[in-house]
Amino acid sequence: MWGYLIRRILAVIPVMTVVAVVVFLILHLNPDDPAAIIAGDQATAADIENIRRQLGLDRPVYIQFFEWVARLVRGDLGSSIFLERPVLHLILERVEPTLALAISTTIFSVVLALPLGVLAAWKAGSWIDQAIMAVAVLAFSFPVFLIGYGLVQGLALEWDLLPVQGFVSITEDPSRFLAHLVLPTIALGLVYTALLARMTRSTMLEILNEDYIRTARAKGLANPRVLLIHALKNAAVPIVTTIGVGIALLIGGVVVTESVFAIPGVGRLTIDAVLHRDYPVIQGVILVVSGFYVLINLLIDLTYTVFDPRIRY
Amino acid sequence: MTDITADAAGGSAPAPAKRSRLGRIVRRHPMMVAGGVILVTMAVVAAAAPLLAPHDPIELNVVDRLRPPDEDYLLGTDAYGRDMLSRMLYGARVSLIVGLAVALLSTVLGLLIGVIAGYYRLADAILMRIMDGLMAIPGILLAIALMALTRASIEVVILAITIPEVPRVVRLVRAVVLSIREQTYVQAAIAIGTRFPRLMLKHILPNTVAPLVVQATYIFAHAVLVEAYLSFLGVGTPPEIPSWGNIIAEGRLYVQIAFWQVLFPGLALAVMVLSINVLGDGLRDMLDPKMSRRS
Numbered sequence: 317m318w319g320y321l322i323r324r325i326l327a328v329i330p331v332m333t334v335v336a337v338v339v340f341l342i343l344h345l346n347p348d349d350p351a352a353i354i355a356g357d358q359a360t361a362a363d364i365e366n367i368r369r370q371l372g373l374d375r376p377v378y379i380q381f382f383e384w385v386a387r388l389v390r391g392d393l394g395s396s397i398f399l400e401r402p403v404l405h406l407i408l409e410r411v412e413p414t415l416a417l418a419i420s421t422t423i424f425s426v427v428l429a430l431p432l433g434v435l436a437a438w439k440a441g442s443w444i445d446q447a448i449m450a451v452a453v454l455a456f457s458f459p460v461f462l463i464g465y466g467l468v469q470g471l472a473l474e475w476d477l478l479p480v481q482g483f484v485s486i487t488e489d490p491s492r493f494l495a496h497l498v499l500p501t502i503a504l505g506l507v508y509t510a511l512l513a514r515m516t517r518s519t520m521l522e523i524l525n526e527d528y529i530r531t532a533r534a535k536g537l538a539n540p541r542v543l544l545i546h547a548l549k550n551a552a553v554p555i556v557t558t559i560g561v562g563i564a565l566l567i568g569g570v571v572v573t574e575s576v577f578a579i580p581g582v583g584r585l586t587i588d589a590v591l592h593r594d595y596p597v598i599q600g601v602i603l604v605v606s607g608f609y610v611l612i613n614l615l616i617d618l619t620y621t622v623f624d625p626r627i628r629y
Numbered sequence: 630m631t632d633i634t635a636d637a638a639g640g641s642a643p644a645p646a647k648r649s650r651l652g653r654i655v656r657r658h659p660m661m662v663a664g665g666v667i668l669v670t671m672a673v674v675a676a677a678a679p680l681l682a683p684h685d686p687i688e689l690n691v692v693d694r695l696r697p698p699d700e701d702y703l704l705g706t707d708a709y710g711r712d713m714l715s716r717m718l719y720g721a722r723v724s725l726i727v728g729l730a731v732a733l734l735s736t737v738l739g740l741l742i743g744v745i746a747g748y749y750r751l752a753d754a755i756l757m758r759i760m761d762g763l764m765a766i767p768g769i770l771l772a773i774a775l776m777a778l779t780r781a782s783i784e785v786v787i788l789a790i791t792i793p794e795v796p797r798v799v800r801l802v803r804a805v806v807l808s809i810r811e812q813t814y815v816q817a818a819i820a821i822g823t824r825f826p827r828l829m830l831k832h833i834l835p836n837t838v839a840p841l842v843v844q845a846t847y848i849f850a851h852a853v854l855v856e857a858y859l860s861f862l863g864v865g866t867p868p869e870i871p872s873w874g875n876i877i878a879e880g881r882l883y884v885q886i887a888f889w890q891v892l893f894p895g896l897a898l899a900v901m902v903l904s905i906n907v908l909g910d911g912l913r914d915m916l917d918p919k920m921s922r923r924s
Contacts, residue, residue: 334762342774453910457903459854461861461877462895465884568769572858576881586770590777590864598774606766 324617328610335606336388340381342602343371343595354397354593367397371595393600398592403600406585413483414581417504417570418563420497424505425512426559432509433516438543440521448513455510460569464503464576471499481578496579504573508566515558516551523551553624560616563609654915661911667904675721684712686719686871698889705889707879716871717894723783723872724853724901730787731794731852732845738791739798740837744829746799747806757803760796768793769855776864786865790855794848801844805837839916846909850902857898873898 343350351368352359372380387394393403436448468480478499484492523529524547532542571583582601589597655662674681683703690710698705704713746756763771775789809815815832823832859865860874861881868875873894880890 330758331761331765334759335765338762338766338771339774342778346778453906454903457850457906458899459857459895459902461881461891462899465881465888465891465895469884469888564764564767567767568855568858571769571773572862575862586773587862587864590773593777595777598777602766602770602774605770609767610765 320621321618324614328614331610332607335603335610336385337381339599339602340384342599344377344380350593350595354595370397388603393603394596396589396594396597398589398594398597403596406597407582407600407604410580410582410585412485412581413579414570414574414583416483416486416493416497417500417573417579417581418566420501421504421508421566421570422559422563424501425509428505429509429512429516430555433513434520434543434548436513436517437520437524438539440517440524445517449517452510452513455506456514458507460503460507460572461576463506464500464573467499467503468577483579483581500573500577500579503576504566504569507569508562511562511565512559515562516555519551519554519558520547522554523547526550553620556616556620560613563612567605567609658911658915660907661915664904664907664911667900668908671721671901671904672725674718675725678715678718678722682712682715682718684715686711686715687869697887704893705887707876707890708883708887713876713889713893716876717873717897719871720873720876720894721897721901723866723870724856724898727783727787727790727856727866728849728853728905731790732849734787734791735794735798735848736841736845738795740802740834740841742795743799743802743837744806744833747803748810748825748829753803756799760799763793764796766793769858772855772859773862773864776859781865781867783866783870786856786859789859790852794852798841798844798848801840802837805840806833809833809836843909843913843916846905846912850905850909853898853902853905 346353349364351364351371351373354367354371355364368374372383384394391404393407395402396406399406432448432452436445439445471477479492479496480499482496484496486493529542529546532546533539537546570581571586573579574581574583575587582605586598586601588594589601688711690706692710693701693706694708694710696706696710698713704717706712707716742756742760746753746760771793772789775792776785778789779785810833815828818828818832856865856872857874857877860872861878863878865874866872868878876894877891880887880894884891
């Protein structure tokens, strides 16, 4: 078990190295001169030279890379060119709304998708299964903004029940914090629930075809017992894995949802950075978000070894 | 309608046999055929946009700005008085071109890298580490970052959406190649001295076709959505090109007084993505009975 744990943790190193190289290349594979793009159309040659020196673009590429990595390891993500502030601070300022929306959406979707997916798998082929799967394919084909604006127009503006945009920090006012999260969570959650329900159903179907399920049924166990004790318990690992991998999709959805509901999160920061060609911010966001994603999946894998005695590599 | 379905099925068998085979597909996979018919219809309408569009999609007309749907402007006008219907007809082209190009490009790249990784051990170790790393970056975020590389154009959008999609195709192809090369008939082919290109073309690649077609369909659907998301966020297709995402991005400013600017392109997008997804599900059921049992 310890051997597996250590190998799994070490496997993060090559993954994050590739992420770092890709992020580094985002600036350096640029076919145009990044310094000139950042400086803008009215810049003088001196301005461009200044930015080039600020970004360290005047030195050999491999030296730039190692210096950049050395700074990253010390937790220095560089400074924003446009806002002239440390990237790490900018991200930390914006992280609360993004994290809050991601967590609330995950809870909403898991609570809804697990029973639906299990039910669909259990009744596979029946009208219940077909109805659930039809709604699922419909929901994840709908763009988040259509659901978002639909909710805003249909619910919030007509009845004036919920705030339609913005964000309030939990430390400021917990009840308004929750009220602001309701609509974005539903908008993104419907799409994400559809995906999770589909994945839960297929995982459960696979398990329900196993021999030991047939044995359990043959010896006369009641259906709910087979379903919950025998099947769901064994489906838990692949389902949680899918939820972990699905976070990548969730993050993409969060960026769009933030924009629909004018939530000042990491997504807004990234879009602004791209519009201003603020490369250090773009690089920092991708590194932090990918690192977070890799970490979550590492933690999920590590908990298996504790909860699932079969995993002994 | 019958002509379109026949085209979609693409059969070249003699007429009676074709009809019965087509009939069987329609009966067994009615949803898939419906998805295919809607998609082909949308493609035909998009191709005929210059003929069908009642107005110039980029002509400004300040007098008629923000007109609700009426007999002159079936789907209303935007804040510059441009006809929504005409803009949406042209927008369908952008969605379909980007979706198709991304599906084709990521399949070709994924196939190439996947075959190499599946066949050569040394390359496998390196290539798969790179793919793992790419997959650790959330797709839309990577696409957004790639859009910062250079001035926006349709080509850059296609590339930015393609790169995050490639690793998944690589994994799929590699898995197929790894399992096929252990098969006895492939071992026999190697033993009698079949050369690599022939081995690939005759024995290994045919096995990747079915899963790749299904995967490509899903990538198509996803790419159409991502293009709209990128444009909606302001970092996609250049704003002067009428794409559905751009129309919605402009319309969102006036959503409270002119909802049609968000609703119609949003619905069109949903119908297109839905029809491609349904087509993909049907293809999966049809081409891979084992996979359909699982999901």
